Amino acid sequence: MSQTLIAGANAPLPNDNISVRILSQNSIDCAAYRLTPDGKVRGDGDMIFYGQKSSDDNSVSFRGHDSDGFFDINLPAQPANIDKIALAFSSAQTLAQIGDVDIQVLQGSQVVLTCQLNATGRSEKAIILAECYRRQGSWKFRFIAQGFNGGLKPLSEHFGVEIADEAPAQAQPINAQKPLNTQRVSTPPPIPNTNNATKPSVNLSKITLTKNQSSINLTKRDDFGKISVNLNWNQRPNIDKQAPKKGLLGDLFKQHGASGIDLDVGAMIHLKNGEKTLIQALGNRFGSLQSAPYVCLRADDRTGQTSGGEWLDINGQQWAQIEEVFIFAFIYEGAPNWAQTDGVVTIHAPEQPPIETHLTEGAGNMPMCAIARLVNQQGSINVERINQYFKGHQEMDKAFNWGFSWKKGRK
Structure with missing residues (x-):
């Protein structure tokens, strides 16, 4: 039987390949961050999201989209200086508008852990859902449910990263024939600061083609x-x-x-x-x-x-x-x-x-x-x-x- 966690609770994880599934009733952008003991990413390769679907060593990857996403994590393959893997999401809407978010941890096809993020009355637009973390040589999972009222900027600062206000011109040589859907671009996950002032190494923009913008x-x-x-x-x-x-x-x-x-x-x-x-x-x-x-x-x-x-x-x-x-x-x-x-x-x-x-x-x-x-x-x-x-x-x-x-x- 699977175990259900409340916010703040933790449980052991198998030292194996696991998947973390995030289910929402509305569109959200999920991201995972591999963090060192000081709580910071090492660089671009430690951020996994829709624009970069695997870590630099392919031991963490993302599949799915929008309201149903998976992070596949090879726990034994994580670098020694990675202390935890934080799982977060952001949205143009508040959590109360999005609705409850459900989380599953799977080993193969078996659900071993479940959590539910209660959205009632919550105004945050960015949430740290959970983390996989090392403890005495083993891996554990903690349900966090921590939000940021200010959205993406406080979330990125929490991980020691920065958000580029807009991508530089040379990173977007695209001319739209029709107006573009910018809804999905307005609140992307944060980008690691690579100290490159002229061109971010990870492009966070996304273009969604629809009936009206085709x-x-x-x-x-x-x-x-x-x-x-x-x-x-x-x-x-x-x-x-x-x-x-x-x-x-x-x-x-x-x-x-x-x-x-x-x-x-x-x-x-x-x-x-x-x-x-x-x-x-x-x-x-x-x-x-x-x-x-x-x-x-x-x-x-x-x-x-x-x-x-x-x-x-x-x-x-x-x-x-x-x-x-x-x-x-x-x-x-x-x-x-x-x-x-x-x-x-x-x-x-x-x-x-x-x-x-x-x-x-x-x-x-x-x-x-x-x-x-x-x-x-x-x-x-x-x-x-x-x-x-x-x-x-x-x-x-x-x-x-x-x-x-x-x-x-x-x-």
């Missing part, structure tokens, strides 16, 4: 570097008897059940020489970065529990050879309910804020989602949100006139 243009450059497209989603872990029967957590498990959903990301590529090709795990069409089509699919995640989700890489050095990259995802296994997947696709390009879009609008019996396309516009990259849903590959192909011949296949 495209953005990345200014032309000679070399875009490696562009990475991430598909992440939350497969609900099968916790059987460990699942809570009441409250927010219980409701979520009743709604989603224990069965998993397997999402696959893929791309159709149109090269400047007229060639068209397909990249996806189905049929083992993984592509290539160094030769045409200059797009490559990394390993296929069949569970949704891998910390990084699924990734497509695009060779930005060869962008001049590419006319368009059309990104899609489909539900390979599980009920075609996009709202249950909590799917999010994020495009990462060097020296650019992450560009994300959420896959939550699809209707039932529509397992295919056309997500976005990256179009070469005289050397620039125009990123256009699509988010249209179809019964399958053939219907999507026909809607966008790609002209492929399709047949059934399996992985």
Whole structure:
């Protein structure tokens, strides 16, 4: 049976890989900070959040988004001078507006600890939820629930970090075709002070493409570097008897059940020489970065529990050879309910804020989602949100006139 902690209480942790799951009824930005005995981060690599999803040694990583996020922590692999790992979140809203926040600590699929942050009457916009800390050679977990009325600045000062008021111009060479959604950018987690006055080494901005703000243009450059497209989603872990029967957590498990959903990301590529090709795990069409089509699919995640989700890489050095990259995802296994997947696709390009879009609008019996396309516009990259849903590959192909011949296949 799992143990429930009240604020201020602690409990032992297994000396193993654990996951800390944070559940909210509204959007929050979660962050983890690895701290030395003086309570300070050592540098950029000790902050883990949506813009930097793993620590410098990959022993702490973040997956999920918004209202359902996971921190995967390899406790035995933590550096000797890391004394604790603080878990926090910030939001544009007060805690009272956000509502109660639930926390689970899992070892594998088993919930070992639960906590609930009561939001009633609380006006803070930044909260230290909990911490994993060393004690006499072992690891323990403490539920803290400490808030800061001033928001991000007091939180960052608590950890010995600073927040850049705005990213410098050279870190955001993006020209929006339509007004951008700045809601998610207004309260990012703090950035470590690296004593670099001209350019922060961690870009905290995030751009969310929506129906009303559906495209953005990345200014032309000679070399875009490696562009990475991430598909992440939350497969609900099968916790059987460990699942809570009441409250927010219980409701979520009743709604989603224990069965998993397997999402696959893929791309159709149109090269400047007229060639068209397909990249996806189905049929083992993984592509290539160094030769045409200059797009490559990394390993296929069949569970949704891998910390990084699924990734497509695009060779930005060869962008001049590419006319368009059309990104899609489909539900390979599980009920075609996009709202249950909590799917999010994020495009990462060097020296650019992450560009994300959420896959939550699809209707039932529509397992295919056309997500976005990256179009070469005289050397620039125009990123256009699509988010249209179809019964399958053939219907999507026909809607966008790609002209492929399709047949059934399996992985």
